[in-house]
Every structure is written in C-alpha cells, then in structure tokens.
Amino acid sequence: MMRRTIPLFITAFVGSILVIAYFIPHPPFDQLREDFSIFFDIIAAVAFILGGGNLIRMHGNRVSRREKGYGYSLVTVIGFALVLVIGLTKMGNPDGFRNSSVTAAGSYFDLAYQYVFRPCAATMFALLAFYVASASFRAFRAKNVEASILLLVAFIILVGRTFVGAWLTAWLPPSLDFLTIPYLADKIMTVLNFAGNRAIMIGIALGIVSTSLKVIIGIDRSYLGSG
Amino acid sequence: MKRIVWWGLLGLVVLVLALRVAGGEMRSPFADLQGFGVWFAAFLTLAIVSFLYNDNPIYRFAEHLFVGVSAAYWMVMGFWSTLVPNLLGKLWPSLTARWFMPGLAEQARDPLWFLYLIPLAFGILLLTRLLPKGGHLSRWALAFILGTTAGLRLIAYLTADFMGQVQATLVSVAGYTPALTPGGAGVFSFERMFWDLVAVVAILSALSYFYFSKAHTGAFGRFSRLGIWVLMVTFGAGFGYTVMGRVALLVGRVEFLLADWLSVL
Numbered sequence: 001m002m003r004r005t006i007p008l009f010i011t012a013f014v015g016s017i018l019v020i021a022y023f024i025p026h027p028p029f030d031q032l033r034e035d036f037s038i039f040f041d042i043i044a045a046v047a048f049i050l051g052g053g054n055l056i057r058m059h060g061n062r063v064s065r066r067e068k069g070y071g072y073s074l075v076t077v078i079g080f081a082l083v084l085v086i087g088l089t090k091m092g093n094p095d096g097f098r099n100s101s102v103t104a105a106g107s108y109f110d111l112a113y114q115y116v117f118r119p120c121a122a123t124m125f126a127l128l129a130f131y132v133a134s135a136s137f138r139a140f141r142a143k144n145v146e147a148s149i150l151l152l153v154a155f156i157i158l159v160g161r162t163f164v165g166a167w168l169t170a171w172l173p174p175s176l177d178f179l180t181i182p183y184l185a186d187k188i189m190t191v192l193n194f195a196g197n198r199a200i201m202i203g204i205a206l207g208i209v210s211t212s213l214k215v216i217i218g219i220d221r222s223y224l225g226s227g
Numbered sequence: 228m229k230r231i232v233w234w235g236l237l238g239l240v241v242l243v244l245a246l247r248v249a250g251g252e253m254r255s256p257f258a259d260l261q262g263f264g265v266w267f268a269a270f271l272t273l274a275i276v277s278f279l280y281n282d283n284p285i286y287r288f289a290e291h292l293f294v295g296v297s298a299a300y301w302m303v304m305g306f307w308s309t310l311v312p313n314l315l316g317k318l319w320p321s322l323t324a325r326w327f328m329p330g331l332a333e334q335a336r337d338p339l340w341f342l343y344l345i346p347l348a349f350g351i352l353l354l355t356r357l358l359p360k361g362g363h364l365s366r367w368a369l370a371f372i373l374g375t376t377a378g379l380r381l382i383a384y385l386t387a388d389f390m391g392q393v394q395a396t397l398v399s400v401a402g403y404t405p406a407l408t409p410g411g412a413g414v415f416s417f418e419r420m421f422w423d424l425v426a427v428v429a430i431l432s433a434l435s436y437f438y439f440s441k442a443h444t445g446a447f448g449r450f451s452r453l454g455i456w457v458l459m460v461t462f463g464a465g466f467g468y469t470v471m472g473r474v475a476l477l478v479g480r481v482e483f484l485l486a487d488w489l490s491v492l
Contacts, residue, residue, distance in 0.1 A: 003363045011373050014375055014378060015373075015375075015378040017378065018374075018375065038346075039349070041313060042313055042314050042343075042346040044305075047353060048298075048302045048306075049306075052299065072291040078295070079294075080295035080299045081295075087302075087306075111261075115268040119483070122479060123271070123272045124275060125476050126477035132466075132473060147459075150459045150462055150466065153464055153467065154466045157468065157471075158467045192461070192464075195427075195429030196461025196464075197461055198392050199434045199457070201388050201392055202388070202389060204384070205389035205392070209389065212380050224370075
C-alpha cells in the first residue's frame, strides 16, 4: 500500500486535476494549476539537493575507503563544498548578504562561474566537435541513398552558412541563382528541414500525450521500480 | 626519452609565459582575483583539451572539479532562485525578508500559505532516498513530479504541438503571407504556394513513415520512402548545425586563450 498504491493515487490525482483545470478555467481549478506548477519547481529544486547529496555520498565513500583514484573524488568533494559554501553564504558579495543577488558581479560565486564552470562547460562541449566529426565519418559513410542525402545536406548547411558557400558558387549567372549553395541551404532549412521537424514534433506530441495518459491512468508504473 | 621531451617542452612554455608576465605583456596570476581566475580558466581549458591526445591525470582533475562545481552551482541556484522566494518566502515571509530577501517585507502573507506545506513535505520525502531505510517514501514525491509533468505536458503538447502544428500546416498552403501590422494587406505569391505545397507533401510523407498500421508496399511504400529522405534531410541539417555550434564554442575558447589569457589578439 505505502510503496505502490499511495504513489499511484498521488499521480492519478495530481495529473487529473491538472487536465480538468484546463477545461474549467475557474476557481479553484485555475489557481490549483498555477500552484501545482510552483510546487513542481520547488520539488525539482529539492532534487538538486538530492543530487548533491548523492554525489557527496558516492565520492565521500570512495575517499574514506581509499579506493583507486580517490584523489579525484577528493577534488570533486572539495570543489562541491567550496562552491556550496560561497554560494549559500554569498561570500564576497559587494553589497553584503541581504541586499544582493547570489550572482552579483564580483562575488566569489560569480568568479567560480566565470572562471571554473563556464570554461569547463564550454570546452567540454567544444571537444564534441572533434568527436562528432570523427564518429560521423565512421558511421555515416555514403553506403546508400539515405546516408548520402544526410551527408550532402550536412555539407550544404555547413558550407552554405559561411562565406565559403557564396564564394564557391559566385560564378553562376543570376538566372541560376537557385543553384547557389546559400540559396539551397536556405531552402533546405525553411522547407524540408522545417517539414521534417514538424512531422517529428507531431509524432513526439502524440507520444507524450499517450505516455502521459498511461501514467495518469496507472498503466505505466515503471517509475515505481520493482520493489 | 619521450617523457624528457614532454618535460622540456613544458619547461619552455612556462619560461616563455614567465618572461611575458615579467615584461608586462600578460596579466599576472598573482595581481588580483580576476588575474588568477583567467589563469585558472586557461589551465582548465587546456586540461580538458588535452583529452584529445589521451586520457591523463590533468584532464581527470579538471573533469572531477567540473562535476563537483556544477553540482554545487545548480544546487545554490535552486536554493536562491526557487526555494527561498517560493517556499520559505511563502511559509515564513517576515523571517525570509529579515534574513534573505528584504524585498519581501512589504508583502502580506498569502492566506493559503499552508498549501506550501505540501511541497515542503514532498521535498523532505524526496530526501529520504539518502537514508539507509525508508527510501521508498521518496516515491511519493516522485509520483507528484510525474503526475504534474503528465498533467501539464498532456495539455501543452496536445494544444501547442499537435493541434498547433496541424493547423499551421493546413493554413500555410494558401500561399499567403499575412500582414505584419494589424489592418495591413497580406501578400500572395505562387512561389510561396509552391514551397508550402512541397512542405505539406514532405510533412505527410514523413508522417507516413511512422504509420505502421499499413504495410509499406506499393504507392504507400514509395511515399513513406520519400518520408525517409525528408527525415534524412532534417537529420543532416541538424547534424550540420550541431557541428557548427560546437565549432563556434571551440572558436570561443581559442579566442579566450589568445585574447584574455595570452593577450596576443
């Protein structure tokens, strides 16, 4: 009962209320819809605390057991603790604790963002440029028509959105403008890419609607686990 | 031998950097916090890029530091931007105003403030997952999250994504561009109508590929094959844009190293 029935009831109750609230935009339903959205944000913020707690538990165990590579776990724990303390205490904020935002320019938290978080995140994503290129070279070899179309379109988009695209086809006469790479890139983006995205969006919407219904009705119970 | 070459190269780089700092051509890491920050950011950037050569301890240091810092960053942001104003500010406005947010002092307590005990309770239940026993109580909070997500997304996707997209597709074939200003005249063109028709055929063919209640043979099979090509164009365009975005980020990091750190740009 405690493990499965109550969670199923909570999901069904909350989900149904929110669906009903859309069709009855009057008190108390309209207010409930707004309130539940805020409640969701609050619980999601608590989930960040849960994530941090899990991280510390996992890396803390590694450090306390002196497992292989525990020094790196120590770096994680120290980095986490340091940013947490300076963020929660608003350390170094120019206007003090009460009168300023945690992200105020010049605060230690802002420095941690500017000089640790941002460079790391940007460089990690920048690295993906190399890996995406090498992985695609191996995966998307033009073995058939579909793979060839994908590669050709990727090439036209990559070249067509830079000055190289215009330069490569600048010799074409004005009557053949529709064959220039920038024109092709534009039509691919505004017609075919748009059409494909729209079809995918319609498919995703139908999938989400059916999955949401299954969750609310209680057919999909995978989130409860097996215990 | 290889190691000696690496250490020699590193020593040379350090020497050049030291000479440039001494000559005032670069920011010193010991001048102020910003100077130290720029040097540390450059070190982290190079440490992560070093993974392109091979996995190494410097990369792993940067990777683990990033994990710890980003977890704390999002936790702090969640605390100050959501928990303080939306939970503490609703339950204990005067206390919150006195200690955290002076702006709240003028606001009266919400008459339905007790409703916010619900997310507080669910939040505490969610944290029971960290306890050795009683972790199953966190499912209640999870159930609330799932119910809210399902209830909100069901309506949002049905109205905006499904109905909205179908409606926009059908309206667009008129070949008519609406006026930008209220009361203004719209513009009709055959070219627009042609491309709109191409788009509609492309959408229908792409959708037909996902229709599994009929065998993909004959005319329908050929139509759904056209849909695969449309999807391939979409994936190719997405792939091209992703690579462009990543390269732009890489250019940004190189610019940071050359301009902010080395001051050679």
